[in-house]
Amino acid sequence: MPEDKNKVTIYDVASKAGVAISTVSRVLNSSPDVSDETRARVKRAIEILNFSPDRVARSLAQQKVQTIALAIPTFTTPFHNELLKGIRNCIRDEDIDLLLCDLGSTDRHVKLLNFLHRGAVSGLLLAGVKVTDRIASELKTMNAPVVVIGYHHPNFDSYSWDDSHGAGLAVSHLIERGHKRIGLIRSSSQSNTQNERIAGYRRALEAAGLDFDESIVVSGETAKHAGYSEESGFEAMKRMLAISPRVTAVFASSDAQAIGAWRAIREEGLTVPNDIALVGYDDVKTSRFIGLSTVDQHMLAVGEKAAARLMQRVEGKMNEPPQSFLERPELKIRNSSETSR
Amino acid sequence: MPEDKNKVTIYDVASKAGVAISTVSRVLNSSPDVSDETRARVKRAIEILNFSPDRVARSLAQQKVQTIALAIPTFTTPFHNELLKGIRNCIRDEDIDLLLCDLGSTDRHVKLLNFLHRGAVSGLLLAGVKVTDRIASELKTMNAPVVVIGYHHPNFDSYSWDDSHGAGLAVSHLIERGHKRIGLIRSSSQSNTQNERIAGYRRALEAAGLDFDESIVVSGETAKHAGYSEESGFEAMKRMLAISPRVTAVFASSDAQAIGAWRAIREEGLTVPNDIALVGYDDVKTSRFIGLSTVDQHMLAVGEKAAARLMQRVEGKMNEPPQSFLERPELKIRNSSETSR
C-alpha cells in the first residue's frame, strides 16, 4: 500500500510561517480575522511547502464532504450520457467531485443500499430507479439531500418526464403525415413509463378517430434491458410485419428498439421512411442516418437542473418542500417529408 | 446544510453491547480475535441501532480511501464510454467507489492539478491526457498509484494502442480491395497519435508500391476537438474531393470525422461505399448504418485491464516496475464487398 511519508500538514505550515495552526486554518478558510501581513506569510509558507489540506481530515472535522453521487443503473447509453454531461456542466466549476455508483442491471436495490450505507456523499442523484418504500426510508436515514430522476416520489425532489405527452407527439406527428396504421413497439415488461407511452399513443389515435388495434402493439421476446433492447426491437418489428403488413408507421419506445426495427424493416426489403416511417423515443445519435424522427427528452437539461437543485439543497440555500418537475419531451423532426405518406 | 443529529457511532454500539469501542471496531473489521458470543452481541447492537461506520472517519484513521478516480477530458463519446464500462466491470464487486474527474476540453492541466491537489483517492486512472513533466511530477507527489491510458510514460503503468498498426490495417484493407488512391483525413493539430497514424498509412501505401501523395492528406479547419470533430471531417472531405476527385477510398482518423466525411460525400451526390469506401478509427456505433469499416480499439478491454492493474497496485499486491502495454487495434469489417472496388 502506498505509504504516505513526510506528508505536509498544517503544523508544518504553521511552524514554517511562525504562527499557530489555527491561524493557518483561518487563511485556509479565508477568514477575515487575520492581518494581511500574517496572511501573506502563511500563504507563502503554503506555497513553498506545496501544502494542500487533507480532504478527508477536513471532511471529518467539518462533518461534511464535497462530493455528490450519481446512482444509475447504467451509464453507457447516449441517454444516460447526456444526463452525465448535464451534471458535469453544473458542477464543473465547483470544488465538488462526482461519485459514480453503477447500480448494475441486477440486484440494483442491494447495490444502492450498500452504497448509501457507505454514506460518504453530501448529496445524491438517483436516476432510473423506482423509489420503493424501502429505498425511500433508507434514503431518509442517510440524511443528505436526494434528487430523483426519472421517477416520482412525494418525499423527494424529482425530475421526470411526461411520457404520455411524448408518445402523443410522436403519434400525432405520424397521423398528421397521413398515416393510418401506426404500430407501437413496447417493452416486454410492465412499467409506469411503458403504460404512459401506450396511453399517449392510444389517446392520440383516438383523438384522430383511428382505432386502437392491440395486434400492432408488440414487444420482442428478448428480455435484455427489459425489452428496450435493439434485439427486442428487431424481433418486435419482424413480428409486426408478419401480423400486419399494412403498417405504414411505427413508434418505438426506445432508441435501441428503433434501431432494431430499422434493421428488421431493411431486412424485409423495405425502406425507412419510404415504406415505413419510424419515430423513436430518446435522442438517437444514429437517427439522422436512418431517417428517424425522435422524441427527445433533453436529458442534458434534466441533468443540469437536477444537479443544480441538489447543490442548492446541499448548500442549505433551499428549504422548500420537495417538488416534482415534469419535463416535456419534444419531437425532433429530421425531415418532415421523410415521415409523410 | 444537513445537520447530522443523533448520529449513531461506535460508542453507542459499544455501550449498547456492553463492550469497548475497540471491540466494536474489531467486529467491524472482522478480526478473528473476538469471541463468537461477543461478536454476536455486537452485531445485534449494530443491527438494532442501524449503525454503519463513518467512511470519512475510517479513511482518516486508516489513512486511505476506498476510492479510485478516472480523470478524462470527456466521457461523452462512445469511445470513452466503453472505457468506463470496462472500469466499472472491474470494480463492480469491490467495495470501491469511482470518482469521475472531467478535465474539460480547455485548461485540462489546471483541472487535473486541482483534482490531484484535493487528493482524496487511492488510485488514479488518467486517460487521454499527455503526461507532461509537470503532470508527472505532480502525479508522483500524490503518492498514489497511477495508470495512464492512451499515452506512454516511463514512470507509470500505461495502456496505449498501436496507432500506426491500426492505420496500417485500415489502409492495407483498402489496398487489398483494389483501391489505389486512398485519402487520409487527419487532425488539424500535431500529436503523437496523429503522427503514428500517418506513419502507418504511409508505410502501408509504400509497401504496396503506391505513392504517398500529401495532397490527399487533409484536415478540416474547425479547431474543435483538435480537428477530430465531425465538422472537421466534413470540411476535410469537401476539400479532398475538390482537390482530387479521383479518390476512391478514405481513412478517417476518428469516428466523428468519418461521420462528417460521410455527410460530405453524400452531399456531393456520391455514396459510401460504392463511390468512396470509408474506414474510420474507433468503434463507431453508426458505422453499420453508413457502411463503414472501423478500426476498433477495444476500449472496454483496455478499461478492464487498466483498472485491474490499478487495483493491484492500490492493494499493494504488485510492485513490479511500471510497465507499458501496447494494445493492438483490430479491423472490424462490416461487409467486405462494401469496401471493394
Added chain:
DNA sequence: CTGTTAGCGCGTTCAC
C-alpha cells in the same frame, strides 16, 4: 480475548 489510549489532519471554540 478485551479494554485503554494515543493519534489521523483539520476545524473550532475559548482565553490571551
Added chain:
DNA sequence: GTGAACGCGCTAACAG
C-alpha cells in the same frame, strides 16, 4: 489578531 486545547469517528498498538 492569535494561540492552546479539544473534538470529529474510527483504527491501531499496547496493556491486561
